[in-house]
Amino acid sequence: MRGNVLDPNCPTRKVLDRVADKWSVLVLILLADGPLRFSQLKRQIGGISQKMLTQTLRKLERDGLVNRTVTPTVPITVEYSMTPLGRSLAGAVGAIRTWAETNFDHIVTAQQTYDTSAQAG
Amino acid sequence: MRGNVLDPNCPTRKVLDRVADKWSVLVLILLADGPLRFSQLKRQIGGISQKMLTQTLRKLERDGLVNRTVTPTVPITVEYSMTPLGRSLAGAVGAIRTWAETNFDHIVTAQQTYDTSAQAG
DNA sequence: CAGCATCCGCTATGATACTG
DNA sequence: CAGTATCATAGCGGATGCTG
Numbered sequence: 001m002r003g004n005v006l007d008p009n010c011p012t013r014k015v016l017d018r019v020a021d022k023w024s025v026l027v028l029i030l031l032a033d034g035p036l037r038f039s040q041l042k043r044q045i046g047g048i049s050q051k052m053l054t055q056t057l058r059k060l061e062r063d064g065l066v067n068r069t070v071t072p073t074v075p076i077t078v079e080y081s082m083t084p085l086g087r088s089l090a091g092a093v094g095a096i097r098t099w100a101e102t103n104f105d106h107i108v109t110a111q112q113t114y115d116t117s118a119q120a121g
Numbered sequence: 122m123r124g125n126v127l128d129p130n131c132p133t134r135k136v137l138d139r140v141a142d143k144w145s146v147l148v149l150i151l152l153a154d155g156p157l158r159f160s161q162l163k164r165q166i167g168g169i170s171q172k173m174l175t176q177t178l179r180k181l182e183r184d185g186l187v188n189r190t191v192t193p194t195v196p197i198t199v200e201y202s203m204t205p206l207g208r209s210l211a212g213a214v215g216a217i218r219t220w221a222e223t224n225f226d227h228i229v230t231a232q233q234t235y236d237t238s239a240q241a242g
Numbered sequence: 243c244a245g246c247a248t249c250c251g252c253t254a255t256g257a258t259a260c261t262g
Numbered sequence: 263c264a265g266t267a268t269c270a271t272a273g274c275g276g277a278t279g280c281t282g
Contacts, residue, residue: 175246262264
């Protein structure tokens with residue numbers, strides 16, 4: 001059996017919603033390179049709030065995409081890493097990242113063209 | 122020059138926001154298979170409202186990812202198709218779609234495990 | 243058919259303060 | 263360090279009605 005993202009009742013949609021989340025994408029991108037601690041993630045993802053990072057990590061953990069490892073040091077140490085499932089997704093997500101970083105200038109140009117043409121005013 | 126999605130001030134982030142939009146992803150998936158009219162898109166994307174579809178298509182058009190072609194029939198006919206830029210993105214998006222549709226059951230299972238383990242109650 | 247304008251509730255997100 | 267809890271708010275997105 002295979003899901004269908006076009007069906008609003010298909011669980012696939014939920015998955016897509018998760019994947020189609022800005023913060024999730026960024027976390028997956030970072031963890032793809034190796035495990036990171038909470039504060040490291042927060043520092044590297046510009047603009048994310050502590051609340052959103054926690055929320056995102058919980059969701060990813062619940063989905064079985066990310067592992068959460070607690071080391072009872074003082075103060076406590078928590079490390080996040082990819083599960084095999086998460087790693088399998090990371091490839092596709094990485095492609096999005098690469099695309100965004102290499103084509104954003106085309107988009108910016110297209111927007112300027114659009115805004116200054118007939119549509120404007 | 123290449124962007125950096127981790128920088129909140131980089132335009133790449135805007136691109137990511139667009140890509141990380143549920144409706145945009147679904148529209149791109151459908152248009153990747155060929156041009157479609159407004160009502161066809163609306164019918165095929167379960168759960169989307171007319172407002173959201175219009176909004177999504179405008180954004181995609183502005184970003185230079187989608188072409189909008191008006192044929193002055195009666196009643197009017199509007200066809201949406203992919204631009205080359207959009208097509209280049211569709212590949213990456215398609216990978217996400219495939220992943221979602223093939224792995225959603227793993228995620229559902231992971232969620233159940235998570236919900237019924239120590240985290241619950 | 244394709245789309246715009248309006249009203250409006252919901253919830254997603256950010257800011258802030260507190261804990262172990 | 264790694265969270266949890268609470269509050270306030272912007273804007274997403276649905277429902278409805280109108281147009282060419």
